[in-house]
Amino acid sequence: MAVLNWGILGAAKFAREHMGPAIHAARGARLAALATSSEEKAQPFKAFAPDLKRHDSYEALLADPAIDVVYIPLPNVLHVEWTKKALAAGKHVLTEKPIAMAASEIDGLIAARDAAGKFATEAYMIVHHPQWQLTRRWLDEGQIGELRHADVAFSFNNPDPGNIRNKPETGGGSIPDIGVYAYSSVRYAARAEPGDLRAVIERENGVDVFAQVTGEMIGAQGRFSYAAMTSTRLHPRQQVVFQGSEGLIRLTCPFNANVFDQAEVTLCRKGEPDQVQRFPGVTQYVLQVENFVRHVTEGADYPWTLEDARGTQAMIDKVYASEV
Structure with missing residues (x-):
């Protein structure tokens, strides 16, 4: 299996406790970089990935030619913006859920994905379990x-x-x-x-x-x-x-x-x-990363696309519209 270098935007608690270790443990993946201005926040990541490179900004990580995939665990309202920026930088992207705040925003992500020729999707891990x-x-x-x-x-x-x-x-x-x-x-x-x-x-x-x-x-x-x-x-x-x-x-x-x-x-x-x-002993986060790698490198089926995420966001939009 080919190895993809992953970078993470931000030192989020969830990334530190779950997705960072999962990327490090997954076959075919290497946690190579973290974007944070704080060396203190980077230290817990370096504890399990000692060769991790720290970038001072999100933009610097996206400009790093060694990074193949960007994982985005930022606050919900930033998901669309930084997914588009990562795609424009030529990276594959895995973005935390919900990937958008309205279904219409995902139309733009689908267009950006197709224009970039890269794989981008929502980190909906349970379908891998x-x-x-x-x-x-x-x-x-x-x-x-x-x-x-x-x-x-x-x-x-x-x-x-x-x-x-x-x-x-x-x-x-x-x-x-x-x-x-x-x-x-x-x-x-x-x-x-x-x-x-x-x-x-x-x-x-x-x-x-x-x-x-x-x-x-x-x-x-x-x-x-x-x-x-x-x-x-x-x-x-x-x-x-x-x-x-x-x-x-x-x-x-x-x-x-x-x-x-x-x-x-x-x-x-x-x-x-x-x-x-x-x-x-089954870790759905590791399975998610490994399936992502196989899809990108081998063309293997992947169980959750942006179109699937759009369907869920459309249901969320409908729930809000159905309030009594």
């Missing part, structure tokens, strides 16, 4: 009969007013932060798009901190009811259930595998023992 690939296969195979309902819960408690997730100027809120999981996961697994929706949203200081979305999705097997709750003011909880006429599929750690809990997916059908699949 085998629990979600298995869930999609079970649904495709009709293992639970006719899919009739899907419900999602994703919450954690983050009341810190200084956190970027609680600032409207940085694109904060529970819907941009974790609604992207609650909506995309069902879109992906059931190959479905939203029909009529109804959203009840609570806000603090200009950002949504609770959202209850109900309605219907329209998938490969027809229409089914849908309910999703996201909150950044509740005790941590993660669960997704797909319920059909002949059984159900339950994921008890659907989003933050190995952080919230061990990834586990269960198939329940009447008169049969439950089928439980567990995935200890």
Whole structure:
């Protein structure tokens, strides 16, 4: 496998704790550079990638001819701008979710990607995890009969007013932060798009901190009811259930595998023992980087494109428009 040199824009906590180590550990990837004006912030990255080069600015990293791929974990409102700049600099780009704040912005990213002839996509890591690939296969195979309902819960408690997730100027809120999981996961697994929706949203200081979305999705097997709750003011909880006429599929750690809990997916059908699949040791961030490298260097299939991200952002836009 060819090796691609990766650079990171900014010393974000998530990059330091998750994506930086994942890039370093992934086959075919080398964490080569970090853009930050602070040597102190660069030190934790150098602890696991001692040959890391520090650039004082984002522009300097983009100008580095040794960098093949740029990973962007900046605040949400900066994703579109810096993805376009990275593409214009001739880099492949992996940008954190949500990659944009409105579906129309992704049209410009698609155009920039095509003009640059480089690969750019949203870092939607769960589609790389085998629990979600298995869930999609079970649904495709009709293992639970006719899919009739899907419900999602994703919450954690983050009341810190200084956190970027609680600032409207940085694109904060529970819907941009974790609604992207609650909506995309069902879109992906059931190959479905939203029909009529109804959203009840609570806000603090200009950002949504609770959202209850109900309605219907329209998938490969027809229409089914849908309910999703996201909150950044509740005790941590993660669960997704797909319920059909002949059984159900339950994921008890659907989003933050190995952080919230061990990834586990269960198939329940009447008169049969439950089928439980567990995935200890699987790191979805590493799989995401390795799949990115294989796509760029070998043309391998990649499960999440800008077009997929646009579909989720269109659903987020629809949720806001459906508020009652």
